[in-house]
Amino acid sequence: MKNNFTFLLISFFIVQFVIAQTSVEKWVNGQVTTNVISPLEGINITNTSNKIMVVSDGYGHFSILAKEGDILSFSAINYEFLRKFINRQEFTIGSIAVDLTPKSIVLNEVIVNKNSNISAENLGIIPKDQVKLTTAERRLQTAGDFKPIHLLGLLGGMLAVDPILNAINGRTKMLKKELSIEKKEFLMIKLENLFEDKYYIETLKIPEGLIKGFQYYCIENVDFARSLNEKNKTISMFLIVAMASEFNKNQKSDKK
Template sequence: MVAQIATEKLISGQVTSNNVSPLEGINVTNTSNKIMVVTDRYGHFSILAKEQDILSFSAVNYEPLRKIINKQEFNMGIITADLTPKSIELNEVIVNKNSNISAESLGIIPKDQVKLTTAERRLQTAGDFKPVQLLGLLGGFLAVDPILNAISGRTKMLKKELTNEKKEFLMQKMENLFEDKYYIETLKIPEDFIRGFQYYCVEDPDFARSLNDKNKTMSMFLIVGLASEFKKNLENNEK
C-alpha cells in the first residue's frame, strides 16, 4: 500500500481585528515550509500550504496567533484569522518621583539657560544707558528707551531694586541656616536686633559669598566675627 503524500496548494486568507478591521502589514508564516508573506492594505494574503500546516500570525501591536489549517479550510482554499491588540500598561505617574522634570528636561527652554529674577528681567528690559550710545541716537538706530530711562532715573531705581532683591535672597538663606536660638544663645545678639544683624551680615561681601556658595562652615566662621563687630557698634551707639 502506497502512503498518500499531502499536497500543497495556494491558500488565500484575510487577517482582521475584532472581526471587522482589516490589518495591513501582518507577518504570516507557514511554520512547515518556512514561507512568509505580508498582508496587504485589505488584510489579504496568499500562501503555499497543505492540510494541518500551522500558520503563524505576528505583528508588533498585536498578540501572536498560531492557526492550524483544517480539512474544510484546505478544501475551500480560504482561511481567516482575527488578532487581538496588545494591551499597553502605563506606569503610574508619581509627582514626587519625577521631581527632576523641568522645562529644560522637556526641551521647552534651552539647557543651562540663565534664569533671571523679576528685578533682573526689569533691568534688562530697561537697558543700561552709556554715553557712547549718543552716537547711535544721532545715527537713528538706537532704541530710545535706554535714553529715557537714564534721564528719568528709572535704570538707577531698577538697579537698586535688584540689589535689594539679592539681599532679601541672602536673608532667606540666613533664616534657613540659623535659628533665632543660635543668634541669642551662641552669638549673644539681643532678640530685638536679630533682623538688623542679618542685614549687617549680608552687607559683608565675604559672608554673602559664603551664603551663595552654600559654604556653611565658612558662614559659621565669618558670622562669629561679624557678631563681635555688631555688638561693639551697639555698645558705641548706646554711649
C-alpha cells in the same frame, strides 16, 4: 603716494567701524507666533552666545541682548524646539519674527510623585547652563541700561532710544533700586535658612530681639554675601563670628 595713504587710512577705519558694529550687542525686539494660536505667551528664548534667557509676554513680544550672528533658541513644552540665526538685516532693524510649530504629545500613563524634582531643565525644555533672570532683572533688561557705547548707534543709524529715555525719566534708576532690594531679600532668605535662632543666641550671643537686625547687618558685608551665594557654609560661619563680635561691640557702645 599721499592719495594712496589716505585711501588706505579711510579703508582701515571703515573696516574697524564695520567690525565694531557687528560685534556690539544691542537690544533686539521680536515676536513669537504660530499658525494655530497667535501670539504665544511664555515661550523661553535663550541667546546661546551670552546665555541670557527671557520669556515672551502676553502678546508674544520679547526683548533680548544680542549681536549679529547670535543664535536664539525657542523652547516650550507644547512646541517644537527652534534655533534662529540673527542675520545682518534683522540686527540692523533690531526686530525679528518667529513662527513655532505645535507638537503632539501622547501620554500613555501619568504617574504623580510628590517627591519628584521636575523642572523645565530636567525635562529638556530649556538648557541647564543658561542665565536665569529674576523679575527685577527682566524689568531692568527690558528698560535698558544706558551706557556711552549706545551713542555709537548714531553712526550707523541704530541708536537705542529706550535706554536713553529711561535714564532721563529716572525709570532705570528706580529699577536698579528694585533689583538691589530684591537681591537683599534673596540673601535674607538664604541666611534665615542657614542658622537657627538658637545659634545666634547661644553661640554668637546676639539678643533674640536683635537677630533680624543682625542678619541685615551681615548681608551688607560683600564677602559674606558672596559666601551665601556660593553656598559656602564654612566661610559663612567664619565671617559671621567676626561680624557678631563687631555687632555686639557696637550695641554696647550705643548704650553708653
